[in-house]
Amino acid sequence: MxxxxxxxxxxxxxxxxxxxxxxxxxxxxxxxxxxxxxxxxxxxxxxxxxxxxxxxxxxxxxIRVRRKQYFILNKPVGVVSTNFDQAGRTRVIDLVPQDERLFTIGRLDRQSEGLIIITNDGELANHLAHPRYGVAKTYHVEVAGALAVEEIKMIQSGVYIADGFVKAESCRLKRKLGKSSILEIVLREGKNREIRRLLAKVGHKVLRLKRISIGPLKLGDVPAGSFRELKPSEVKALRESSDASAAKGAPKRKLMPRRATSTSPDSRRTKKTTSKGAAYRGGKKKKSKRKSDQQPAPIESRRGEGRAVKQKQASKKKQMRRK
Missing domain, CATH: 3.10.290.10 (RNA-binding S4 domain)
Incomplete structure (x- = not known):
C-alpha cells in the first residue's frame, strides 16, 4: 500500500x-x-x-479522517488546565477555538503559567503526559529568600510529601533578586503541585512558576494567552523524545516508609527488653520450669517405686529376726 x-x-x-x-x-x-x-x-x-x-x-x-493538530500555548495565570470546570472559569482549551476534541498536555495549576501543548492526538498526549515515559519538563521558579547549597541538594535528592517521594531531575540557581531567588528545575514526573510542595518542604514559598519547555519543545516568544501551531519537525522531535524516554525508563517511584506500630511487622521484629534490661531476640524469653509446671511421673513408674520400698523394708525385718 x-x-x-x-x-x-x-x-x-x-x-x-x-x-x-x-x-x-x-x-x-x-x-x-x-x-x-x-x-x-x-x-x-x-x-x-x-x-x-x-x-x-x-x-x-x-470516513472523515481527522487531521492531527498540535498547538503550543502560553498559559496565563488564572486560567485552568482542566477540560471540565464546574465553576465556569476560563479553560486552556477556550483559548484555542476549534471544533475538534482537544487534549491538554502538561497541566499547570491555576497560579502557574507557561508552556502547554494542545492536540487531538490522544496517543501523543498519553506519551508526553504519562509518568512512565518520563519526558523532561523545565521550569523557571521564583522563590522567597535565598537557597543554601544544602537545600538545593535536598531538592535533587528528594523528600517525602503526603502522596509519596518526590525529587527534581536537576535544580540550579539562575540568579538572586534581592529578597528572592530564581531557580531552574527539571522534573520527569508531575504530581499535583509538585514543585510548590517540594519547595515548601525545604522552607521556601513559590512566588512565580513558569514552564519553559516540554522535552525538546521550548516556549520561546509566544505571548501569554496566545498559541501557535507546531511545525512537523517539532511534532517529530516530541515523538522521538517520548520514545527515547520510554526506552531509558521512567524514574522509579519511592513509597512513603511505614511507621512502626504495635501491630506492624516492624514493631514485631524490634528487639524487646526484659525487666532486667537484657535484650533477647524474637520477643520470647526463656522461662525456667517451675515445679508446678513439671509433668507428673507416669502411674506405672510410681507403682514400681512403691514396690521397691516395700521390698527394702521387708528385707530389713528379716535381718532383725535373724539377730
Missing part, C-alpha cells in the same frame, strides 16, 4: 479516530468485511494504511 512507513497507521486506529467506534469494535467491523481501502475489501487485522492518501470506506461510506 502507498505511503512511507512513518505515515502508515493501523486501520482499526484510523477508524476509531474517525469516530466509527472503539478500537475493539473497529477490529470486529474489519473482520466482518465491511471496510474497503482503495476499492478492495480488507478483513485482515493489523493492516496499515495512509489515511491522507488512501480512500477508506465503511459500509460504502467514506
Amino acid at each position: 502507498p505511503g512511507s512507513s512513518s505515515s502508515l497507521v493501523r486501520l482499526h486506529k484510523v477508524l476509531a479516530e474517525a469516530g466509527i467506534g472503539s478500537r475493539r469494535r473497529c477490529e470486529e467491523i474489519i473482520q466482518e468485511g465491511r471496510v474497503e481501502v482503495d476499492g478492495s475489501f480488507v478483513t485482515e487485522l493489523g493492516t496499515s494504511v495512509d489515511p491522507a492518501k488512501q480512500e477508506i470506506l465503511v459500509d460504502g461510506q467514506r
Whole structure:
C-alpha cells in the first residue's frame, strides 16, 4: 500500500479516530468485511494504511479522517488546565477555538503559567503526559529568600510529601533578586503541585512558576494567552523524545516508609527488653520450669517405686529376726 512507513497507521486506529467506534469494535467491523481501502475489501487485522492518501470506506461510506493538530500555548495565570470546570472559569482549551476534541498536555495549576501543548492526538498526549515515559519538563521558579547549597541538594535528592517521594531531575540557581531567588528545575514526573510542595518542604514559598519547555519543545516568544501551531519537525522531535524516554525508563517511584506500630511487622521484629534490661531476640524469653509446671511421673513408674520400698523394708525385718 502507498505511503512511507512513518505515515502508515493501523486501520482499526484510523477508524476509531474517525469516530466509527472503539478500537475493539473497529477490529470486529474489519473482520466482518465491511471496510474497503482503495476499492478492495480488507478483513485482515493489523493492516496499515495512509489515511491522507488512501480512500477508506465503511459500509460504502467514506470516513472523515481527522487531521492531527498540535498547538503550543502560553498559559496565563488564572486560567485552568482542566477540560471540565464546574465553576465556569476560563479553560486552556477556550483559548484555542476549534471544533475538534482537544487534549491538554502538561497541566499547570491555576497560579502557574507557561508552556502547554494542545492536540487531538490522544496517543501523543498519553506519551508526553504519562509518568512512565518520563519526558523532561523545565521550569523557571521564583522563590522567597535565598537557597543554601544544602537545600538545593535536598531538592535533587528528594523528600517525602503526603502522596509519596518526590525529587527534581536537576535544580540550579539562575540568579538572586534581592529578597528572592530564581531557580531552574527539571522534573520527569508531575504530581499535583509538585514543585510548590517540594519547595515548601525545604522552607521556601513559590512566588512565580513558569514552564519553559516540554522535552525538546521550548516556549520561546509566544505571548501569554496566545498559541501557535507546531511545525512537523517539532511534532517529530516530541515523538522521538517520548520514545527515547520510554526506552531509558521512567524514574522509579519511592513509597512513603511505614511507621512502626504495635501491630506492624516492624514493631514485631524490634528487639524487646526484659525487666532486667537484657535484650533477647524474637520477643520470647526463656522461662525456667517451675515445679508446678513439671509433668507428673507416669502411674506405672510410681507403682514400681512403691514396690521397691516395700521390698527394702521387708528385707530389713528379716535381718532383725535373724539377730
